[in-house]
Amino acid sequence: xxxxxxxxxxxxxxxxxxxxxxxxWSVAFSVSWGSLRxxxxxxxxxxxxxxxxxxxxxxxxVMDDITKALVVQNIDELNLxxxxxxxxxxxxxxxxxxxxxxxxxxxxxxxxxxxxNSMLMSVTERVREIGTMKCLGALSTFILKIxxxxxxxxxxxxxxxxxxxxxxxxxxISLHYFRAYVWKFMPWLDIGISLGWACLIGAIISVVAAVAxxxxxxxxxxVDAMRVEQ
Amino acid sequence: xKNEPIVRTVNVSxxxxxxxxxxxxxxxxxxxxxxNEYVSIMGPSGSGKSTFFNMVGALDKPTSGEVYMxxxxxxxxxxxxxxxxxxxxxxxxxxxxxxxxxxxALENVAIARVFSGCGIAQAKKDAAEALEQVGLGHRxxxxxxxxxxxxxxxxxxxxxxxxxxxxxxxxxxxxxxDLHTGExxxxxxxxxxxxxxxxxxxxxxxxxxxxxxxxxxxxxxxxIDRIAxxxxxxxxxxxxxGKTLA
Numbered sequence: 001x002x003x004x005x006x007x008x009x010x011x012x013x014x015x016x017x018x019x020x021x022x023x024x025w026s027v028a029f030s031v032s033w034g035s036l037r038x039x040x041x042x043x044x045x046x047x048x049x050x051x052x053x054x055x056x057x058x059x060x061x062v063m064d065d066i067t068k069a070l071v072v073q074n075i076d077e078l079n080l081x082x083x084x085x086x087x088x089x090x091x092x093x094x095x096x097x098x099x100x101x102x103x104x105x106x107x108x109x110x111x112x113x114x115x116x117n118s119m120l121m122s123v124t125e126r127v128r129e130i131g132t133m134k135c136l137g138a139l140s141t142f143i144l145k146i147x148x149x150x151x152x153x154x155x156x157x158x159x160x161x162x163x164x165x166x167x168x169x170x171x172x173i174s175l176h177y178f179r180a181y182v183w184k185f186m187p188w189l190d191i192g193i194s195l196g197w198a199c200l201i202g203a204i205i206s207v208v209a210a211v212a213x214x215x216x217x218x219x220x221x222x223v224d225a226m227r228v229e230q
Numbered sequence: 231x232k233n234e235p236i237v238r239t240v241n242v243s244x245x246x247x248x249x250x251x252x253x254x255x256x257x258x259x260x261x262x263x264x265x266n267e268y269v270s271i272m273g274p275s276g277s278g279k280s281t282f283f284n285m286v287g288a289l290d291k292p293t294s295g296e297v298y299m300x301x302x303x304x305x306x307x308x309x310x311x312x313x314x315x316x317x318x319x320x321x322x323x324x325x326x327x328x329x330x331x332x333x334x335a336l337e338n339v340a341i342a343r344v345f346s347g348c349g350i351a352q353a354k355k356d357a358a359e360a361l362e363q364v365g366l367g368h369r370x371x372x373x374x375x376x377x378x379x380x381x382x383x384x385x386x387x388x389x390x391x392x393x394x395x396x397x398x399x400x401x402x403x404x405x406x407x408d409l410h411t412g413e414x415x416x417x418x419x420x421x422x423x424x425x426x427x428x429x430x431x432x433x434x435x436x437x438x439x440x441x442x443x444x445x446x447x448x449x450x451x452x453x454i455d456r457i458a459x460x461x462x463x464x465x466x467x468x469x470x471x472g473k474t475l476a
Contacts, residue, residue: 027344034332132328135289136389137317137345139310222316223289225328 023142032149039122043154046118050158051165053111054202057104058166061194066174069187078181085177112205119151119213123220130217131225140218147214155206163198167191234301235262236396236429237286242295244281244452255281257452258295263445265396268423268430270439273449280401282449283433287399288316300396317346321390321428323419325402327382329374329389335361336370339389346393360388364418380411387418391426398422400432404439416442 036043067087070078123130130143174182244256255278263269263286273279284290285297288304297304300319304312316322329338339357344350361367364384374382383403390398400419404412420442422428432439440446440463448455 023344024350027341027350031330031332031341034330038332128326128328129330132322132324132330133341133345134313135316135320135322136342137313137393139313142345221289223284225322225324 023138025145028142028145029149032146032153035122035126035146036150036153042118042121046115047154047158047161049111049114050155050202050205051162053107053205054159054162054198055166055169056107057201058163058195058198059170060100060104061198062167062170062191063174065187065190065194066170066178066182069185069190070178070181073181073185075181078178081178081181108201108205112209115151115154115206115209116212118154119147119209120216122150123147123213123217126217127220127224130220131222134220134222135225143218143220144214147217148210151210151213152206155202155209159199159202159206162202163195166198167195234265235298236265236267236300237261237263237431238298239285239292240296240298242282242285242292242297244278244285244290245293254452256285256292259285259452259454260295261447261454261457263429263431265429266423266427268420268442268444269432270443270446271431271433271449272435272446273455277449278452279433279449281452283399283401283431286431287320287322288312317342318393319396321387321393321395321398323383323386323390323398323400323403325405327374327379327386327406329382329385331374334371334373335366335377335385335388338374338385339392342389343392356392357388360392361385363391364388378411379407380414383407383411383415384418387415387422391422391428394426395428397429397431400430402434402436403432404434404436409438412436413438 067082067085070082071087133143134140171182239259239261241258241260242256243254243258246253246255259282271279271283281290285292288297288299291304299315302315304315307315329335330341333341336354336357339360340350340353343353343356348356358367358370361370361384364387366381366384366388369377369381374385377385387398390400398419403415403419407415416439419430419432423430432443440460443460445460446458446463448457
């Protein structure tokens with residue numbers, strides 16, 4: 001040990017300096033996971049935002065699928081139930097659709113802003129931690145990775161819970177209004193496609209929300225680790 | 231080779247623009263720091279001490295002038311190469327310890343080893359060894375909040391030496407510690423110097439640091455005010471009671 005500290009061992013040519021050390025994803029993942037756990041409540045609140053937005057989206061899509069499948073049947077008793085549930089069985093309902101899309105869009109946008117805000121706060125809090133890691137030899141790409149994983153994890157877990165919740169509520173309310181007809185004419189394929197869409201939209205939101213905070217975090221300088229004031 | 235300085239600055243200046251005014255944080259500073267030397271940089275806040283320290287530590291780029299470190303001219307290096315130099319040649323110790331709060335002592339040290347391109351299993355082995363060397367072999371799996379300030383700083387020193395650097399750069403390492411613990415940390419740094427031949431560079435207000443230092447550099451108004459060897463300082467402490475020290 002004693003002699004291995006001499007510098008000559010590493011006095012190679014400039015071009016022998018590797019451009020970057022490869023850090024396994026698992027390390028980045030464990031750093032991200034640790035930080036999510038430490039800010040458990042804030043992560044939870046951010047996640048609840050995602051859950052609600054995605055649940056709302058899934059609920060709307062599922063309800064739409066089910067009522068459409070039922071309207072097509074044109075059974076007298078069912079039509080009565082549909083009218084009771086305030087579903088328009090004759091007229092074209094495009095005006096309602098636009099309003100629905102606007103509502104869903106707004107809720108998704110709010111959720112996006114929520115994740116970005118929470119992640120930016122997390123960056124501000126951890127400027128020194130990021131600087132320290134850079135002092136230790138971490139590259140910007142590593143910092144980018146950990147922030148990306150962090151907000152993506154929040155988004156993905158939130159999306160799954162949201163989809164589950166939306167499906168549950170959607171089916172539950174349909175059962176309440178339309179009773180056994182729901183099981184009889186359940187549009188499995190359409191609902192599957194809807195869930196796929198919800199998944200995709202959730203994933204897109206998570207990724208888009210991750211970009212700005214991760215980039216901002218990775219641009220922090222190692223000198224930031226030296227500052228004493230918080 | 232042996233006598234070549236480990237860090238050399240040539241006419242280093244750092245200029246900040248504040249509106250129309252240009253402020254010189256550093257003005258043509260040239261210095262050579264020899265291998266296996268314990269250097270303390272002293273100066274009041276606003277003197278350019280921190281700026282100078284960051285230059286010497288490859289943390290900041292000078293506006294003009296050159297910094298050579300371990301034989302590399304830092305100007306020639308890409309950012310990722312500078313990261314490599316930092317990782318392999320410099321160990322950093324901070325006033326506020328800067329351990330990652332979610333990680334155990336062992337993980338905190340191991341991650342520095344991983345950044346240098348080492349596998350995880352080997353990194354943990356080396357980290358345990360480094361922690362043993364700073365006297366924390368029995369605290370491997372404690373997280374920072376379960377450790378005292380002095381112990382946290384020891385973990386930070388273990389983290390600094392785990393990649394077997396040639397330099398330890400310590401920014402006010404005793405600033406957040408009580409008198410006794412501070413002394414222990416200074417002794418530990420001196421030990422690293424004697425046992426492993428590491429060059430120690432510290433920025434400090436702490437006059438306790440002086441007795442361990444080989445050389446003391448005073449920075450004032452962005453210039454080197456004075457460089458003194460330890461033997462000269464001791465006489466001074468006797469005569470003027472250390473009042474001009476910081």
